[in-house]
Amino acid sequence: MVKDVAVIGAGMTIFRRRLKETGKEMCFEATKMALDSAGMTLKDVDTVVMGSAPDAFDGIHMKGENLLDGAGGYHKPYMRVFTGGGTGVFAPIAGWWHVASGMSDVCLVVCEEKMSSCYPHPQSAFAHIWDPIIDRPLKPNLMWIFAMEMNRYMHAHNVSKEDIALVAVKNKKNALDHPCAQLGANITVDDVLNSEVIAWPVNLLDVSPPSDGAAAMLLVSEDVVSNHTDNPVWIEGVGWSIDSTMWTNRDLSFPQYVAKAAKMAYKMARIDNPRRQIDVVEPYDPFDYKELHHLEGLLLCDKGEAPVLTREGVTQRDGDLPCCPSGGLLGVGNPIAATMAVKTCEIYWQLSGQAGKRQVPGDPRTGVCQAWGDLMQYGSVMVMRS
Amino acid sequence: MTENIKKFYGEELSRKQISDGKITIVEHSPKVKYAWSCGEAMSRFLNELKEGKLIGRKCNKCNRILFPPRMFCEQCFKATNEWVYIKDTGRIMTYSISYVDTHARRIKKPILVGVIAMDGASKNMGIMHYFDEVKSDKIKIDMRVKAVWKRKEEREGAITDIKYFKPLGE
């Protein structure tokens, strides 16, 4: 007997290149905000799920254990989950199964990343995720595989850099309305095209920044939801999937793993026409082309159609299918796991009408968030309804 | 969220505050060394590279020739069956022109890097490698390329025994 699970509160820190706070302190701030917003204390929490990406960023092995005091895990059933960049949606999925299973009535989900610890650049830590025998001797930069995926996507559908840049323009503009944003800005397509080339076809403004930050969410079961709120947002579908580690053996132009995860989540949420039934979407956007790639993976349009929707304004905050109304990773920042704040938490805030200046018009009822990780191979998807 | 919350926490630090010694920090560089066992498939693969050859593994169930080789087929989830030599020519599946090195340091002369689907292996069976002897504005997806090997006495059984791939010029 699966219990219905509702989101009743969320919190986050500001996102910046470097915060003074330690990882634990960031976790506390996000968690405190989530608890306060739901009018709860730590005593009300039964279980805690921590989401955090590779230990190498914070530079603390077993950082889940390091963070637990600040994440409210003291003397509670506590576990860390980790699916690389996919963690921001996967951690709340893990929280969902804690509650849906009937194991706990209240589950706190906390995500954290302190990417400033590793210097001169977190890329040095990324180097260790490659295969040590066949990839690392070539001295790769992680940016290469995204550049190669973007190139393959552009090639498959004849997409221009201009069309892709429109995503960066939109998301950075949306982020101007986010109180925690690191890189909200009014920029133009030319600004993106003229920014420094990092690894062609990726320019500097095509990429989200590394950030420090934390986020938290409170999930409760149908049995206790009325004790806490009359404005819950329900988790109606979850899905996740992973593709082969042999990334050089895959056609990179379509994210199969996202499509599989989306189908799993849509089936659970009884969605048979995603484009019509979904009102607002937060696809994972660490790069501008990824928003397009993921919209296609989420089956919200045909392959190669996402750039057209973007050009026509459909994905603007006041468009027919608002995408990344938060400002996304491109505008708000990219503290890997803690991007839960701009994906999962944002859909909660949007569907409960709490998104303030970022609020999508028209009383959205159904929203989808998605994250992406590991070696371009992992997708996690959540469908929520108010 | 935003309407009810008066203060969002987080105190931004600048590089200057750190270099000026205004706040306390701790620095550390872990010194860890590893020796990764290559396993069956990679050991043979590296030994063959030293001989100037490329080798894959065939799965008799799906009939794919897997490259780089592995001892199991991840799709059929069974042991692969035989060793198959493949060619050192192939097709560019994708590429990038990189102005950053592995530590994200800026470099003047870009690195051309990409995925090459190898001839003689199944569809999309590629490896990552460098390209050279081609201008960055001439490189294209689907371009045919060939491996340029190090001299035999310089080869050590490493992926870098291939120096780079160059256009086949057909």
Added chain:
Amino acid sequence: MTFLEKTTDVRKLRHWDGDMEAQYLYTTGIAGDIFFKGIMNGKIMGSKCEKCNRICVPPRIYCEVCFERLNEYVEVSKKGKIHTYTIAKIDIEDKRLKEPLIWAMIKLDGVDGGMVHKVSEIAPKEVKIGLKVEAKFKNKKERKGSILDIEYFKPVK
């Protein structure tokens, strides 16, 4: 595939050598900055939780028990008791030490918590749980805002 061969040294197999090179710069945090600046001035600082009626050392911005925000920082005693200890004969790289070192968890007087540190000015066989010790700071000029600004703990005379 064979997993029958026994080996304890991977370097005897076909292997690939490498490392995990990385550099880190850790911020000590809001509470940590107060703690380490205190140490630089020869003080040990804690943070006070009114609700639980305890002083936490090292200080933190929250009480992990009641999850209240802690805003009050106080100087605490530099004296305490050995809660438990070990006598180390090897160093971090597994090498034999010439002289054994005493490492102890020291509970400071009047607070909840304390720290792990070296104990000196006493022979290893004289160390006991419950022994009263106090922090020995480096000279002010040598202090850098690090836990090593406390040179060691020594028995209270």
